[in-house]
Amino acid sequence: MKDPVKASLQEQLAVARRAQILDAAIKVFAQKGFHTTTIKDIAREADLADGTIYKYFENKTALLLGILEPPRTRAQQEMSFLLESDADIHSVMKAFMLQPLMAFKKDNFELFKVIISEILVNQELRERFHQQVLGPMLQGGEAYLRRWSEQGVISPQNIDLTIRAIAGMILGLLLEQSMGDQTLEAQWDELPDTIASLIVNGIKKEPL
């Protein structure tokens, strides 16, 4: 085991196994929900034995934590990259929405359901989510708003609350969609544009 090549091979294998298990977990969680899913379900999906799961994850909750881990939440990184650019407000706003709103679309928002559902009830998960997903998202947005505010592009409202309201809108729309709202489902792709508009201009009719 002192052979560094071997060691790194082992390591790579372990990483692969972890990924394999997480993929299975995501799939089954999305299908059946967290509490309804058994370790056996995941093991079967990953084509492993029950016990093997526990070599890579301490317990069932750790699987959910694993899903939230960095490599899988690359979302906000790409976003923050975008935020550095110099596009106009509407474009940036739209881009800000696009990522999260579309991210969950592929699996029909099932995974969103599972994660949020469990987050609401599990403290550790909640903190992780706040740190790894919500926090960065808010900070990124905040920085942007602050810059715009300094540039006099937007009115210097309470920025803390404003960015939280915007982020909340995204979360809330995902929530409503997850609850089976038909109207949202039908027009989902128009959301980024509509909302960006709403946030930038408000609902009030523009004075001529």
Add this chain to the structure above:
Amino acid sequence: MKDPVKASLQEQLAVARRAQILDAAIKVFAQKGFHTTTIKDIAREADLADGTIYKYFENKTALLLGILEPPRTRAQQEMSFLLESDADIHSVMKAFMLQPLMAFKKDNFELFKVIISEILVNQELRERFHQQVLGPMLQGGEAYLRRWSEQGVISPQNIDLTIRAIAGMILGLLLEQSMGDQTLEAQWDELPDTIASLIVNGIKKEPL
């Protein structure tokens, strides 16, 4: 038991008992979450025997459904009453926010957590919530927006999506708060005003 007086007494007692159980359930659910709460917990809190719960509720899920029942969700009714009035946009918007944002404040949003958490995972509950809470909220708001739109007060954007975005913002803020966001917690009471402003005017600086 053909005695009508006695009968109605019994009936009243039954109603009281139901309420007593629901109160206990709300309390314990809020403290421990749905899955973690046992029937025994609720029974103890209600100062009743386990079995008694089942005289009034078919099963554990029915307790959660009970929490969503009309008398306890009177919220949106009062709101819709408000919406009939002729106040200016900002005031109405603020009122629209006020109700839900404050409703859950008293129990530290714990109940919101539990309900949403379970809603995301339980179809029946989800449908009930959509029918009894979200639906009315959306319809009420939609009617308002439509009226304003006709009056030329607001720009005739996609109203369906707009109202959902607004409602989503409320839900999302509750969600962020439930996840332990400190900033929100500190400034919660300023939210209605800030958000109403945001929605009405947007973030863009007013052209002079």
Add this chain to the structure above:
Amino acid sequence: MKDPVKASLQEQLAVARRAQILDAAIKVFAQKGFHTTTIKDIAREADLADGTIYKYFENKTALLLGILEPPRTRAQQEMSFLLESDADIHSVMKAFMLQPLMAFKKDNFELFKVIISEILVNQELRERFHQQVLGPMLQGGEAYLRRWSEQGVISPQNIDLTIRAIAGMILGLLLEQSMGDQTLEAQWDELPDTIASLIVNGIKKEPL
């Protein structure tokens, strides 16, 4: 309560109530089986409250015991009356079968199922049944066989075992029928004759 008329009235009422409850019990037991039937089922069928049952019967088992009580097991009395007569062997044998084989036919043998099923597992019930039903049946038959044996009509085989075999045949046929044997069901009415013949003559071809 010292009024003897009143007292006897009370008493008569009590007897009627008992009967009412037993009738209900018989009906529901036959429909659903002993273990599957709840006191509530019986109470509902008897149009009484649960608690009332317990004023007349100590517990659920007592209801089954009640079903076996004399007035309802008048069977063997009529039979023993028949046995006194001087008919030929075949007729008597046939009569001996007729009563029990037909008694349970009316409720589709469901009650037989329930009683036997529980008898096999409940000692007290077993003893009662042996005393009140099986015993008299055996004794009646035994007396008859003995008389015939003395008269030289039948061969003096082991009478104890013979009568038990005959009674067993009856029980066993009821059992087979209860198990859903189609052939038996179709030809049930021919049984008394066929069996009487079998017992009297055996299966062996008569020597010319």
Add this chain to the structure above:
Amino acid sequence: MKDPVKASLQEQLAVARRAQILDAAIKVFAQKGFHTTTIKDIAREADLADGTIYKYFENKTALLLGILEPPRTRAQQEMSFLLESDADIHSVMKAFMLQPLMAFKKDNFELFKVIISEILVNQELRERFHQQVLGPMLQGGEAYLRRWSEQGVISPQNIDLTIRAIAGMILGLLLEQSMGDQTLEAQWDELPDTIASLIVNGIKKEPL
């Protein structure tokens, strides 16, 4: 686990475990009856954990079904073998009785009680019993009677009913014995002979 040696070992172990559990179940069921026996009772007797039972049997009823499974009901097969032979009627008849009458003697008929008791009340069990035990028994006997009838050894009575009456006699005797009849218990070993005689010749005195 692709190792075939290992796999077959596992398999053998599983079979053994099943047997171990069934043995325990038989023992406890015989002692306490089906409904009174808890899974814990069986687990304790088998020296296993409660949950382990469920790896091998779907539920409590499956344990009873297991008891009726082929390897344990090999009885009638041996009997049918006997029926092929060319012994005289009396011997065959006696053999026909011998097997079932003695099979249950070893455990004091307790198992018979439990099985029959539950069969009467459980449809699935009833069908299995009819298929696996009673059916073969009847068919075997029927074939025999029919052959004899063609050979002119026995009188061509209604063979369907006759074989059912004979089988019924066996069942009924087991039932009487199970109910605690002392006389039967004392003379149980003489039964096959006595009954064979009864069935072959009937009770009527032979005409000289």
Add this chain to the structure above:
DNA sequence: AATGAATGAGGCTTCATTCAT
């Protein structure tokens, strides 16, 4: 490293029975 058999704690639910009215 992987397996999967075994574990056993724990929850939901039913229902016979009691007892205050």
Add this chain to the structure above:
DNA sequence: AATGAATGAAGCCTCATTCAT
């Protein structure tokens, strides 16, 4: 005498987790 609300013991079963191989 009748009621039926309340009781609470008890059982079946699930499933996360462990550990010997």
